[in-house]
Amino acid sequence: MRHDEIEEMRTLPLFVGVxxxxxxxxxxxxxxxxxPAHVELAREGDPADFLHVIIDGQIEMYSAYRDRETTxxxxxxxxxxxxAAVILDRVYLKSARALLPSRVLLIPAEAVRRSFGEDAxxxxxxxxxxxxxxxxxxxxxxxxxxxxxxxxxxxxxxTHDGESxxxxxxxxxxxxxxxxxxxxxxPEVLSRSIAALIPYGVKVSGRAVEISDMGALTGLxxxxxxxxxxxx
Amino acid sequence: MRHDEIEEMRTLPLFVGVxxxxxxxxxxxxxxxxxPAHVELAREGDPADFLHVIIDGQIEMYSAYRDRETTxxxxxxxxxxxxAAVILDRVYLKSARALLPSRVLLIPAEAVRRSFGEDAxxxxxxxxxxxxxxxxxxxxxxxxxxxxxxxxxxxxxxTHDGESxxxxxxxxxxxxxxxxxxxxxxPEVLSRSIAALIPYGVKVSGRAVEISDMGALTGLxxxxxxxxxxxx
DNA sequence: CGGTGCCTTGAACTCACTCAACGCGCGTGG
DNA sequence: CCACGCGCGTTGAGTGAGTTCAAGGCACCG
Numbered sequence: 001m002r003h004d005e006i007e008e009m010r011t012l013p014l015f016v017g018v019x020x021x022x023x024x025x026x027x028x029x030x031x032x033x034x035x036p037a038h039v040e041l042a043r044e045g046d047p048a049d050f051l052h053v054i055i056d057g058q059i060e061m062y063s064a065y066r067d068r069e070t071t072x073x074x075x076x077x078x079x080x081x082x083x084a085a086v087i088l089d090r091v092y093l094k095s096a097r098a099l100l101p102s103r104v105l106l107i108p109a110e111a112v113r114r115s116f117g118e119d120a121x122x123x124x125x126x127x128x129x130x131x132x133x134x135x136x137x138x139x140x141x142x143x144x145x146x147x148x149x150x151x152x153x154x155x156x157x158x159t160h161d162g163e164s165x166x167x168x169x170x171x172x173x174x175x176x177x178x179x180x181x182x183x184x185x186x187p188e189v190l191s192r193s194i195a196a197l198i199p200y201g202v203k204v205s206g207r208a209v210e211i212s213d214m215g216a217l218t219g220l221x222x223x224x225x226x227x228x229x230x231x232x
Numbered sequence: 233m234r235h236d237e238i239e240e241m242r243t244l245p246l247f248v249g250v251x252x253x254x255x256x257x258x259x260x261x262x263x264x265x266x267x268p269a270h271v272e273l274a275r276e277g278d279p280a281d282f283l284h285v286i287i288d289g290q291i292e293m294y295s296a297y298r299d300r301e302t303t304x305x306x307x308x309x310x311x312x313x314x315x316a317a318v319i320l321d322r323v324y325l326k327s328a329r330a331l332l333p334s335r336v337l338l339i340p341a342e343a344v345r346r347s348f349g350e351d352a353x354x355x356x357x358x359x360x361x362x363x364x365x366x367x368x369x370x371x372x373x374x375x376x377x378x379x380x381x382x383x384x385x386x387x388x389x390x391t392h393d394g395e396s397x398x399x400x401x402x403x404x405x406x407x408x409x410x411x412x413x414x415x416x417x418x419p420e421v422l423s424r425s426i427a428a429l430i431p432y433g434v435k436v437s438g439r440a441v442e443i444s445d446m447g448a449l450t451g452l453x454x455x456x457x458x459x460x461x462x463x464x
Numbered sequence: 465c466g467g468t469g470c471c472t473t474g475a476a477c478t479c480a481c482t483c484a485a486c487g488c489g490c491g492t493g494g
Numbered sequence: 495c496c497a498c499g500c501g502c503g504t505t506g507a508g509t510g511a512g513t514t515c516a517a518g519g520c521a522c523c524g
Contacts, residue, residue: 044458065378065456072373084363093370093458116359120352127348127359130366131316137369138325141304144376145416146297149512176471184377186513191472206521224297226276226325381480408503418481423504 001032009105012053013081014129017121026115031106041096041104048085048092050106057102060178061094071181073140074099074174078218083129086112099174142227149185153193154221156183157202159228161211168214172207233264243339244285246312249353258347263338273328273336280317280324282338286310289334292410293326305372305457306331306406315361318344331406372389374459381417385425386453388415389434391460393443400446404439 001009006027009015015023029130032055035041041052044063052059061081062071072094075081085092086109115122143152156179164170172179180190194204200220201213211217235240238259243248247255264287267273273284276295283303284291286309293313294303303380304326307313318341347354360418375384388411396402426436432452433445443449 063374063378063458065374065455065459068378070374070377072370087359088363088367089384090367090463091458093367093374097284116356120355123356123359124348124354127319127355127362130359130362131320134316134362134366134369135320137326137366137373138304141369141373141376142295142297142325144373145302146295146300146327154516187471188514190472192512195472222298226295226299226323231322261481419503420505421480424480429506 001027001030005032007056009053013078014125015122017127018115019121020120022115022119022122026107026111029108029111033104033106035098035102037098037101039098040083041098041111042092042094043171044092044095046092047085048082048090048109048110050082051080051086051112052082052096053080053105053107055103055105057098057104057218058100058174059102060097060099062097062175062181063094069181070184071178072147073136074178074182082105082174083126083133086114087126089113099178101112103176128218133167139229144184146149146227149183149189150193151221152183152185153190154197154200155223155228157197157211158210158217158221158223162230166209170209174211233259233262237264241287244337245310246285246357247354248357250347250357251351251353253308254347254351254354258339258343261340261343265328265336265338267334267336269330269333271330273330274324274326276324276327277458278324280314280322280341282314282340283312283318283344284314284328285312285337285339287335287337289336290332290406291328291334291336292329292330292406294413295326301413302416305368306410306414308439314350315358315365319348319358321345331410339368371459371461377415378459381421382425382428383453384415384417385422386429386432386449387455387460389429389441389443390449390453390455391462393441396464400443402441404436404441 008031009027009032010020010023035057041059052073056077058074058076059081060071061073061075062069064070081096082092082094084090089109116126117123143155147155160173161168161170177187178189180187183190185193194202197204197217197220200216201211202217203210203212234356240260241259241264242252242255267289273291286307290306290307291313292303294301296302297460313328314326315326316322321341348358349355359386375387375400379387391406393400393402408422409419412419415422417425426434429436429449429452432444434449435442435444
């Protein structure tokens with residue numbers, strides 16, 4: 001890594017309050033790597049070699065079983081992944097692939113565990129990160145077990161609109177195929193579910209989404225603070 | 233709490249390596265409470281007042297949405313719950329009820345957060361606890377999204393047998409109704425799925441389960457280390 | 465112009481849910 | 495001691511949500 005890059009990485013939320021010697025030692029051992037789209041960054045079942053932090057781009061976390069595959073989450077700049085596997089020194093539970101060309105900071109697991117053991121601020125930061133991640137997955141599990149696919153879509157539209165300014169207009173951040181998998185349904189079902197939202201004032205053409213009747217959509221979606229809550 | 237009880241609590245895995253002054257201050261503020269069966273200990277949406285540690289008994293973590301309800305997990309002695317909500321100072325995402333008469337240690341959230349901020353060993357213990365919990369939920373999410381209900385049951389039988397000694401015989405740890413909800417299916421579906429396991433050498437009568445053809449069952453279940461792995 | 469990939473649409477099918485009835489074991493009260 | 499009610503589980507039948515397979519439309523890109 002170049003000097004200016006190291007300086008850039010220092011400001012990562014993961015590192016706030018952490019002794020600069022520890023930040024330094026982790027960053028010195030790290031790589032800032034570029035990945036083209038469609039490339040696999042990590043494979044489930046492999047030992048956790050690196051803590052990954054997305055600098056820019058977009059990464060899909062997914063998992064396969066038999067001949068099936070599902071996406072667990074899609075994450076962007078600022079997010080780190082496989083924290084849990086790294087500090088427990090276990091194998092990855094998910095695979096990761098780049099959906100867009102991405103820059104990712106790779107911090108060797110060994111260095112992370114050392115700092116985790118020596119620096120209280122860092123272990124606290126990781127604990128908070130993990131607590132937030134834990135709650136996100138719990139929400140997602142409830143989303144899957146308690147809602148129909150139409151409800152999941154309606155709520156996704158609602159929260160995604162909220163996250164992108166609440167203007168009632170936004171662009172899908174990735175392909176519909178990926179969205180379908182993220183929401184836990186076949187692509188065909190997503191198509192039909194999108195069509196089923198028309199009576200509720202949601203128009204989707206290409207990647208453009210437009211909500212014209214927020215009340216009707218909310219009535220269908222029944223958003224819940226303990227499932228959709230935007231703040232961890 | 234009585235003196236001998238405090239001594240008993242000191243040895244909790246959550247407290248290993250933690251400065252005894254901090255353990256002391258948390259325990260002094262805590263309650264060791266008994267709950268009869270069927271009683272609700274926490275309700276989702278409420279602010280996190282206490283970190284709960286099960287001393288003995290059995291607690292069901294569940295969640296409701298609209299007119300539906302699902303159980304997230306069933307946990308026993310030694311396990312703590314709602315760690316994440318406590319250290320983030322947020323609301324509970326799940327409700328908890330006692331399935332059996334239970335004793336639970338209630339540590340005030342405020343005291344936990346103070347020790348978390350001051351004691352490095354404690355924050356590390358919590359981070360590791362959270363990392364393990366995170367991985368469990370990720371496994372469960374994959375279990376739900378990637379497997380059919382028959383596969384989920386087959387794998388549950390397999391791992392539960394493994395956890396209870398791998399003898400091929402064990403007792404269901406709770407009602408079938410709860411198991412069905414835990415596995416994400418209606419009670420009727422569990423009944424039929426149990427019947428569907430007979431050709432694979434699984435006999436269930438009442439709460440007694442007997443596996444006579446481990447190979448056949450394993451062939452059906454296709455257990456995967458990244459879903460069923462018993463060590464976090 | 466003719467691919468190729470993404471999405472949509474249609475139709476058949478499957479898995480799981482719902483509703484309803486029934487059996488069974490158990491505890492309660494007559 | 496028996497009758498009854500109740501909770502739990504099973505079984506059956508009908509329905510519905512979601513999957514799968516197949517074909518077709520459409521935009522983008524050579």
